[in-house]
Amino acid sequence: MPPEKSYSKTSVEERLLASIDMIDVSQACALLRIETDDPEAIMHAMARGDTIITLTRNGRAMLPLFQFDTVNGRIFDVVGTILKLRPARFSNLRLAYWLTRAHVDFGGPPTDRFGKDDAAILAAFRRYIEPVHHG
Template sequence: MPSENFSHKARVAERLLASLDLIDASQACALLRIETDDPGATMQAMARDDAVIALVQNGKTMLPLFQFDTGNGVIFDVVRDILRLRPARISNLMLCYWLTRAHVDFDGAPGAWVRER
């Protein structure tokens, strides 16, 4: 039975990742005007520093687009605050799920609220 549970969790994660607008590490570095020979390592280091939300999809570092101010080429300031405040038991995937789903308290998805601020 444990393999069925793992399989179910993997399918749920795949569906969630498929529902998000994601960019890869190279695209994120270009958006942020970061010149580097290793975009994946750069974005992973930023994620470890709680500067950006990073996910892994098919072995690649991917980043949810909602956290970027694409017009100004920056990460929204509130992303760092959210990452520092979240409980340790909440994974980046769970956080993205919460941020991208409509909530009555936010009159929509919190991720959309982040972009509006």
């Protein structure tokens, strides 16, 4: 008998997405003070340029709020650097997971240290993505 279709992947993904404060593309443009008639195109272009992290929730492009410096209306610089370092095998979802989970170096998630401890975040991320060598 073939195995039943597993829904655990979807539920894990949904739980992760539900645990992250997110905004839609229009809210992101407003936060960044970008005036446009096509906020989705702007955010997709920024995502293609490794400037911003986007996730899909219920078929809509959503952006994790942690990557925005809401006081100054910008994206934290460390986000772009992490996106450029990220291996191709890492999805945005996996990246968001790593960024939002407690890390021993920070006593909490790396996102809590954005703009304050960027060098340490980058060092921790480089260690995380380093390939495992046995032998």
